[in-house]
Amino acid sequence: MKTKTKILWAIVGLLVLIQFIRIDKTNPPADPAQDFITLKNPPQEVAHILKASCYDCHSNHTTYPWYTNVAPVSWWVKRHINEGRDELNFSEWGNYTAKRAAHKLDESYELVAEGEMPLSSYTLIHANARLSEPQKQQLLAWLKTQGAKAQ
Ligand code: HEC
Numbered sequence: 141m142k143t144k145t146k147i148l149w150a151i152v153g154l155l156v157l158i159q160f161i162r163i164d165k166t167n168p169p170a171d172p173a174q175d176f177i178t179l180k181n182p183p184q185e186v187a188h189i190l191k192a193s194c195y196d197c198h199s200n201h202t203t204y205p206w207y208t209n210v211a212p213v214s215w216w217v218k219r220h221i222n223e224g225r226d227e228l229n230f231s232e233w234g235n236y237t238a239k240r241a242a243h244k245l246d247e248s249y250e251l252v253a254e255g256e257m258p259l260s261s262y263t264l265i266h267a268n269a270r271l272s273e274p275q276k277q278q279l280l281a282w283l284k285t286q287g288a289k290a291q
Contacts, residue, residue, distance in 0.1 A: 158211040158212060159210070159211050161211055161215075162211075162214070163208065163214045163215060163217075163218040164218075165202075165204050165208070167200045167201060167202055168200045168231075169200065170199070170200035170201060170231040171231075171234075173234060174231065174232055174233060174234030174235055175199075175230065175231055175233060175234070176190070176199075176230035176231075176233035177190060177191070177230070179233055179234055180233075180286060182282055183282065185275075185278060186278060186279060186282045189271065189275050189278065189279050190230070190279075192268055192269055193257075193258045193263075193269045193270075193271055194230065194257070194258060195230060196221070196262075196266075196269070197220055197221050197224030197225070197258075197259070197262070198224050198225065198227075198228045198229060198230050199225075199229060199230040199231040200225070200229065200231040200232075201231065202221055204217075205265075205266070207265070220259065220261075220262070228244050228247070228248070242287065245283060245286055245287060245288040246288050246289050248283055248288065249280060249283045249284070249288035249289070249290055250290065252271070252276060252279055252280060252283070253276075253280055253290065255276075258270075258271070
């Protein structure tokens, strides 16, 4: 075999092998009583926006699309979810101190206003998580009613 062919087969072999390293897709338990949407009771459209655009990474209610079956994409998505939950977990909102909650509201306002959330690497593939301009304004206006300050 030519060296090039060998390298190609090595890559194919590696891609097959890494498929055996699966990510954990079990969602951590969530207490509905501590959930952001339950506690804040936003208008239905806002609840819908939060669920569609934020909850996959910032709650314990992640839905995993088909491509998360394919390594290494799966590892990369899982890392975002872990990081997202660490930073802000809407499923644990009720356990946040008043100070932390206020800070997270401000941050949410800022990141959405700047177009940094939802993550663009995610909305690229996940069209239903994209925020239209009216949806964005609706979310921002509502966040303000909850005390979010633009920084
Ligand atoms: C694809 C996953 C993903 C989605 C969807 C997503 N986020 Fe994030 N978010 C992250 C990750 C990862 C971080 C941490 C790293 C960073 O800041 O880029 C983060 C960080 C944040 C932070 C920063 C917390 C802090 O205190 O610094 C806030 C606030 C936030 N996101 C709000 C939102 C809101 C609101 C939405 C929906 C409009 C959203 N995110 C959608 C992945 C996501």
